Amino acid sequence: MINSSPLEDAIWCKSSYxxxxDGCVAVARTSASVVGIGDTKDPEAGCIVVPTDAFDVLVSMIRRL
Structure with a gap:
């Protein structure tokens, strides 16, 4: 069976902090070069999917704050 979503078999992680x-942002990296970003308080709301490169830029910018 072919997965219809690049996140179907993804392993979700949230901050160790x-x-x-508590609710937190959860992320899932995939081999499909995308990252899923979701809210652990409302997992049924779905998630946004962004390219891995864009997510890496976002994390880099946050670390500079």
Whole structure:
């Protein structure tokens, strides 16, 4: 069976700084060169999917703050 979504088999991770009961941003990198970004408080809301390069730029800019 072919996956219809590049995130169908993705492994989601959230920050180690967040507590189990707290909502947090979750991310999933895939071999399809995309990153999924979602909200752990509302996983049914879906996620946004961005190219890996764009996500890396975003993280780099956040680290500079």
């Amino acid at each position: 967040s507590r189990p009961a």
